[in-house]
Amino acid sequence: MKLNVTIQPLFLISRFKTLPDPTKFLKLENVTYSWSGPSFFELKIADLNLARSETVLLLGESGSGKSTLLSLICGTIVAESGCVNVAGTDLSALSAGQRDRFRAEKIGLIFQQFNLLPFASVQDNILLPLKFAPERRNRLRDLKLEAKRLCHDLGLHDGAMSSKACNLSVGQQQRVAAARALIGSPPFIIADEPTSSLDAATQATFLELLFAQSRTHGTTLLMVSHDARLANQFDRVINMEDIAQTTRGAIV
Amino acid sequence: MILRLAFASLAARALTVCMSILAIALSVALFLGVEKIRTGAKTSFADTISGTDLIIGARSGSVQLLLYSVFRIGNATNNLTWESYQDIAKRPEVDWIVPISLGDSHRQFRVMGTNKAFFERYKYRSDQTLKVARGVIMEDLFDAIIGADVATTLDYNVGDPIVVAHGLASFTEHDDYPFRVAGILEKTGTPVDRTVIVSLRAIEAIHVDWQGGGGIRGQFTSIEAKRQMKLEPNAITAALVGVKSRLKIFGLQRFINEYPEEPLLAILPGVALQELWQIVGIAETALIGVSVMVVITALIGMMATIFSSLNERRREMTIFRAMGAGPRVILGMLLLEAVLITAIGAFIGLILLYLGLFAGQPMIDTAFGLWLPIEPPTLREVGVLLGIVAASAIVSVVPALRAYRMSLADGMMVKI
Numbered sequence: 024m025k026l027n028v029t030i031q032p033l034f035l036i037s038r039f040k041t042l043p044d045p046t047k048f049l050k051l052e053n054v055t056y057s058w059s060g061p062s063f064f065e066l067k068i069a070d071l072n073l074a075r076s077e078t079v080l081l082l083g084e085s086g087s088g089k090s091t092l093l094s095l096i097c098g099t100i101v102a103e104s105g106c107v108n109v110a111g112t113d114l115s116a117l118s119a120g121q122r123d124r125f126r127a128e129k130i131g132l133i134f135q136q137f138n139l140l141p142f143a144s145v146q147d148n149i150l151l152p153l154k155f156a157p158e159r160r161n162r163l164r165d166l167k168l169e170a171k172r173l174c175h176d177l178g179l180h181d182g183a184m185s186s187k188a189c190n191l192s193v194g195q196q197q198r199v200a201a202a203r204a205l206i207g208s209p210p211f212i213i214a215d216e217p218t219s220s221l222d223a224a225t226q227a228t229f230l231e232l233l234f235a236q237s238r239t240h241g242t243t244l245l246m247v248s249h250d251a252r253l254a255n256q257f258d259r260v261i262n263m264e265d266i267a268q269t270t271r272g273a274i275v
Numbered sequence: 276m277i278l279r280l281a282f283a284s285l286a287a288r289a290l291t292v293c294m295s296i297l298a299i300a301l302s303v304a305l306f307l308g309v310e311k312i313r314t315g316a317k318t319s320f321a322d323t324i325s326g327t328d329l330i331i332g333a334r335s336g337s338v339q340l341l342l343y344s345v346f347r348i349g350n351a352t353n354n355l356t357w358e359s360y361q362d363i364a365k366r367p368e369v370d371w372i373v374p375i376s377l378g379d380s381h382r383q384f385r386v387m388g389t390n391k392a393f394f395e396r397y398k399y400r401s402d403q404t405l406k407v408a409r410g411v412i413m414e415d416l417f418d419a420i421i422g423a424d425v426a427t428t429l430d431y432n433v434g435d436p437i438v439v440a441h442g443l444a445s446f447t448e449h450d451d452y453p454f455r456v457a458g459i460l461e462k463t464g465t466p467v468d469r470t471v472i473v474s475l476r477a478i479e480a481i482h483v484d485w486q487g488g489g490g491i492r493g494q495f496t497s498i499e500a501k502r503q504m505k506l507e508p509n510a511i512t513a514a515l516v517g518v519k520s521r522l523k524i525f526g527l528q529r530f531i532n533e534y535p536e537e538p539l540l541a542i543l544p545g546v547a548l549q550e551l552w553q554i555v556g557i558a559e560t561a562l563i564g565v566s567v568m569v570v571i572t573a574l575i576g577m578m579a580t581i582f583s584s585l586n587e588r589r590r591e592m593t594i595f596r597a598m599g600a601g602p603r604v605i606l607g608m609l610l611l612e613a614v615l616i617t618a619i620g621a622f623i624g625l626i627l628l629y630l631g632l633f634a635g636q637p638m639i640d641t642a643f644g645l646w647l648p649i650e651p652p653t654l655r656e657v658g659v660l661l662g663i664v665a666a667s668a669i670v671s672v673v674p675a676l677r678a679y680r681m682s683l684a685d686g687m688m689v690k691i
Contacts, residue, residue: 099596120601127599138594142287143280154276155599203598 047108048211048243049073049096054105056095065270066091068105071261075210078237078244080254083263089247092267093213096245097130098122110210127155131204133214135247137196139203141189145179146170148188149202159207166206173202176232178225194221201229205236212236214246218253230256277600281608284591285615288584292616295580299620302573303663304627307656309566311632312639313559315647317552320346323465324515324544326398328524331355331363331531332513334538338554341547344375344513347385347466351377354510359537363514366530368523371396374511376478379439384425386439386471388478388511394420396517399465409433410458413474416502418457422468424641426459433459437471439481452481452498464646476506516541570663574670577616581609581674585681592678606675613671614664621660625652 050072057065066088073079083089094100095107098114099122107114110129114122126132131152139148149170153160163169171181177198188196197217204212212233218226234256236242246257254260285292324345332340333353342348364372373396376388394405394412410433413420419437426432437454441447454473462468480501496504518524524543531541552559585592592605632649640646652660 097597120603123596123599123601126597132597134597138590138597140280140284140591140594142283147276147280147283150276151280151595152598155601155604 047072048075048077048110049245050106050108051095052106052108054095054102054107056091056100056102058091063271064088064091067268067270068092068266069268071266073243073245075243076237076241077259078234078257079246080257080260081245081247081263082249082251082254082260083247083267085249086269086271087263088267088269089263090215092263093215093245093247096213097132098126124155127152128158129209129211131206131209131212133200133204133212133217135216135219137200139188139196139199142187144185144187145174145191145199146184148199149173149206152203153207156207156209159209162207169206170202173205174198177202178228194225197221198225198229201232205232208236208240208242210241211243212245214244216247216249218248218250277604277608278611281611281615284588284608285612288587291580291584295577295616296620296623298573298576299617299663299667300623300627302569303621303624303660304631306566306570306659306663307624307628307652308631309562310656310659311628311647312645313562316645318648319464319645320551321548322400324397324399325401326396326517327515327544328518328521329516329528329531329541330513330544330547331360331516331539331541334540337540337542337547338551340513340540340542341544341551343377344515345466345544347377347387347470351512354512355514355539356510356537357508359534359539360511360514362536363516363531363534366527368518368520368527369516370519371517373397373515374475374508375513375515376475376508377512379441379478379481381425381437381439381471382429384422384428384469384471386473386478388473388475388508390475393472393515396515397467399463399467403463405463405467406461407458408461410456413457413472415455415457416474416477416480417452417454417498418473418477419454420458420460420472421456422460422470422472423462424468425471426456427641431456431459433457439471439473451484451495452501464640475508475511479506479508480504570666573620574617574663574666577613577667578670578674581613581671582677585674585678588678589681592681602679605679606672609675609678610668610671613667613675617664617667621663625660 051068052070054068055065057063081089081092091100095102095114096109098107098109098117101115101122109125112125112129114125117125140151143151146167150166153163153166160166167184171184174184175181179195179198179202183191183195188199191199201214201217204214214233218229221229230253233244233246237244244257246253251260330340330344332344333351333355335352339349339352343351360372360374363369371392373389373393375393377385379386391412398404407420408423410420421431421437431437433456435456437456439454454471454477460467483496483501483504483506516527518527528541528543531539595605595608629649632647636647636649
């Protein structure tokens with residue numbers, strides 16, 4: 024007898040409802056956001072779509088609104104108008120706490136400045152997002168072993184696991200930040216200039232790991248960079264100038 | 276894990292955290308210290324006299340009579356005649372009566388004339404009686420018994436001579452008839468420790484050739500002649516009375532207060548003590564107020580420290596939020612930190628208090644005659660400590676909310 028079994032990807036096993044169109048993993052429509060304060064900045068994005076498993080390089084000058092766009096996608100800030108839909112969930116419909124939980128479950132973040140907790144060990148830094156993401160945590164049998172495996176894949180020796188983050192070199196910190204984003208295989212990885220502090224060889228290894236993650240787990244990857252030479256390694260390249268309209272000036 | 280990270284974060288800011296803990300510890304030690312002194316003073320006052328039903332003196336205020344007769348503070352406005360004393364002593368309600376005669380001094384200490392019954396009848400701290408540490412109770416006319424503080428301060432031993440001065444601040448001394456230290460009393464924590472006790476007859480004896488505050492020129496009665504004299508006083512300062520039945524106290528008090536021969540006053544020591552506390556209650560309240568303000572200042576200082584550390588912790592909070600920590604975690608971490616700092620501070624404050632008590636107890640006793648008992652914290656003190664910890668949690672809500680709002684506003688863009 025033949026069993027007809029559909030295996031659902033892990034990231035779809037979620038309490039958040041999925042999009043009707045599975046190819047549209049990320050969708051931004053008519054989104055506006057402005058920073059008030061001494062210097063006014065407004066970002067408008069008419070339309071941005073990312074398909075599932077797609078690897079996208081986002082290029083843009085400094086001040087073009089890349090970080091604001093990433094914050095909107097992460098749900099740490101909420102669009103003033105328009106729709107930000109990630110993995111089938113309209114972020115503006117969620118409360119702040121729900122957005123935090125959603126981010127923990129669905130998005131692995133790699134910051135430009137690594138943003139590790141300097142006083143915490145490498146292991147604690149890597150395992151931190153799992154504390155707030157039970158679904159990601161449940162995918163792993165042994166959390167510490169997985170953290171160690173990721174570190175090994177990224178070229179960090181086992182002894183570094185107990186080191187404090189503040190005692191690591193810049194390159195090592197970058198790798199720990201990558202391991203923290205990758206652990207528990209989140210369906211979406213956002214990386215903000217992650218290769219800026221790495222030498223050419225480590226940069227290549229690092230990118231290969233991200234792409235491998237995308238291939239193996241169907242992870243969508245959105246990476247911000249100034250380095251246009253990386254473009255040919257991604258499925259698609261988006262220029263901020265093409266998708267975003269920015270206004271800036273002092274409030275009178 | 277979050278708890279471990281919270282501790283690691285605290286350890287990373289050890290200096291500022293230690294300063295906050297120190298501020299809390301000092302304020303808690305000060306607050307509890309004031310509380311100990313306040314309750315110690317109250318207990319010490321209340322324990323000064325017990326077992327005495329009435330104190331009799333010339334008519335004045337009840338607090339004044341209590342102060343000069345028991346605490347040796349201030350002076351009597353008038354005396355009680357010996358006839359009245361004897362008349363009262365004969366009353367059927369009276370179980371015992373002890374005369375007290377004050378007026379002279381030795382160095383900075385008061386001299387009290389009384390009889391041997393004082394050593395049996397005077398009781399303090401519930402039911403303690405006076406005990407002689409060295410020597411004996413008065414045997415000779417010119418024997419003096421000195422309190423523990425007198426002996427310590429003046430370095431007196433049994434057999435040392437004592438010359439009594441006439442009055443309290445007088446240069447005239449009864450140096451013709453020096454006393455001898457016959458005994459030294461054990462420490463009591465009462466004004467008795469700072470008193471030179473002689474017999475009532477001796478008080479009369481040293482004043483035989485005196486008139487109007489000075490010796491009569493050319494007149495000298497020998498000690499032997501004085502020993503043969505009756506030496507009955509004309510008047511005394513006050514008397515302590517024990518009544519046969521408690522039911523008779525008010526009747527006897529009324530009788531004395533309406534005594535037809537001279538204006539007298541009989542007071543119940545407990546009631547007079549209450550009146551005294553009502554008078555000093557304002558100072559007591561002010562003292563509590565000051566120490567409460569100290570604690571509040573320390574808590575506000577802690578809040579200021581948390582506020583000022585928010586900028587340096589901005590990245591930390593944003594990392595937590597970016598990793599998915601919700602508002603509860605951010606608020607909880609800051610509340611936990613505040614509670615932890617205060618709890619450790621309160622504990623160290625308690626240790627400082629007891630170290631201070633061990634070190635300062637003899638000095639406070641010597642300087643102020645206040646014996647502070649070293650006892651475990653009372654339920655009230657534990658309650659106060661828990662209240663301070665709870666207050667710290669409330670106070671830290673403000674910076675915690677600000678931290679959360681900051682982490683929201685920062686988004687993914689903290690590049691400090």
